[in-house]
Amino acid sequence: MATINTNTGLPKTGAPRYHFDIYAVVEGAQELYFGHETQVNVNIVETVRIAIDEGEVEKCYISPTKRRGVERRSLIWAPVQDEGVLLGDKLGCGVPHTCAQPDCPICAVYGALITSKATVEVMGQEEERAERTFIGRLVHGGGVAIQLQNVEEKQRAMHPSMMNKDPGEDPTPTPFKRQYNEPGLLYPIYNHCLSITEDEFSAVAYSFLDALARLGAGNPKGVKIYEGELLKGHEPLLVVDRYLVPLGKRPVVSPSEMRVDAALEQFRSDALTVKGTQVDTEEITEELFTRWIGDAALAYLQDRAATFAKQHLASKEDE
Numbered sequence: 539m540a541t542i543n544t545n546t547g548l549p550k551t552g553a554p555r556y557h558f559d560i561y562a563v564v565e566g567a568q569e570l571y572f573g574h575e576t577q578v579n580v581n582i583v584e585t586v587r588i589a590i591d592e593g594e595v596e597k598c599y600i601s602p603t604k605r606r607g608v609e610r611r612s613l614i615w616a617p618v619q620d621e622g623v624l625l626g627d628k629l630g631c632g633v634p635h636t637c638a639q640p641d642c643p644i645c646a647v648y649g650a651l652i653t654s655k656a657t658v659e660v661m662g663q664e665e666e667r668a669e670r671t672f673i674g675r676l677v678h679g680g681g682v683a684i685q686l687q688n689v690e691e692k693q694r695a696m697h698p699s700m701m702n703k704d705p706g707e708d709p710t711p712t713p714f715k716r717q718y719n720e721p722g723l724l725y726p727i728y729n730h731c732l733s734i735t736e737d738e739f740s741a742v743a744y745s746f747l748d749a750l751a752r753l754g755a756g757n758p759k760g761v762k763i764y765e766g767e768l769l770k771g772h773e774p775l776l777v778v779d780r781y782l783v784p785l786g787k788r789p790v791v792s793p794s795e796m797r798v799d800a801a802l803e804q805f806r807s808d809a810l811t812v813k814g815t816q817v818d819t820e821e822i823t824e825e826l827f828t829r830w831i832g833d834a835a836l837a838y839l840q841d842r843a844a845t846f847a848k849q850h851l852a853s854k855e856d857e
């Protein structure tokens with residue numbers, strides 16, 4: 539009888555593995571467009587329908603899959619100092635061709651798929667790559683706006699470039715309508731990592747922070763971590779957990795909540811509850827569980843992001 543293989547396929551690392559969670563509330567500082575589909579010259583934003591006691595409401599949405607795409611690209615497009623190239627070009631790792639190489643910090647957490655054997659050019663060299671699947675160990679959630687607000691439709695015009703037109707033709711602008719999520723909407727968002735090392739998490743921290751300014755399609759773009767009351771009164775609504783056992787309440791806001799004050803209180807109350815007890819420090823360490831809150835959570839993510847930049851982007855000459 540053949541031996542049955544029950545291995546997950548994950549290589550053994552010298553460093554310990556943990557689960558990591560990021561919980562945040564972000565705010566759109568301006569209109570935001572994330573396309574859903576085009577209907578008769580109107581670019582529609584993606585919304586979701588939420589069942590409430592009184593029937594159904596439609597809410598604006600930053601879909602987790604779109605956020606994941608922006609985050610992954612922020613790693614692919616990160617600048618590598620020594621070679622003067624982008625990280626994706628250095629690794630031969632992009633979208634849709636993910637590299638699925640064991641040492642790729644992007645594929646290690648975001649996952650990868652090569653459906654058939656391929657020859658890929660990487661920094662001027664040809665490289666053979668076999669069929670391979672990496673299961674992503676980073677998943678994204680949330681994104682449903684708290685406030686109930688109708689999307690706004692605006693008139694835009696695409697001005698044709700004469701280089702692509704017959705010189706005799708009229709340079710007529712092509713009008714189209716585009717919807718936008720209104721500014722000031724608050725979106726609770728969540729990233730969860732399964733069994734990764736602190737070094738692997740550094741890529742997640744870098745892409746989470748770097749992608750915030752780049753969320754959206756077209757222009758304008760970007761969100762900011764919303765600041766409100768957790769422990770001190772004016773701090774980022776952000777929680778990071780690193781654990782083997784999930785001892786904290788998960789600060790996940792109910793999508794059916796439409797009142798900002800109630801939603802933020804829900805986030806705050808959950809953020810400050812560990813093992814059923816109200817906590818009063820920014821860093822909580824229990825056996826097999828650590829939680830960072832507010833400014834401490836931001837500092838922890840920034841520290842991990844800096845580690846990523848030092849390992850993969852910064853000039854080696856500085857070391």
Ligand SMILES: [Zn+2]
Binds near residue numbers: 643644
């Ligand atoms: Zn890769």
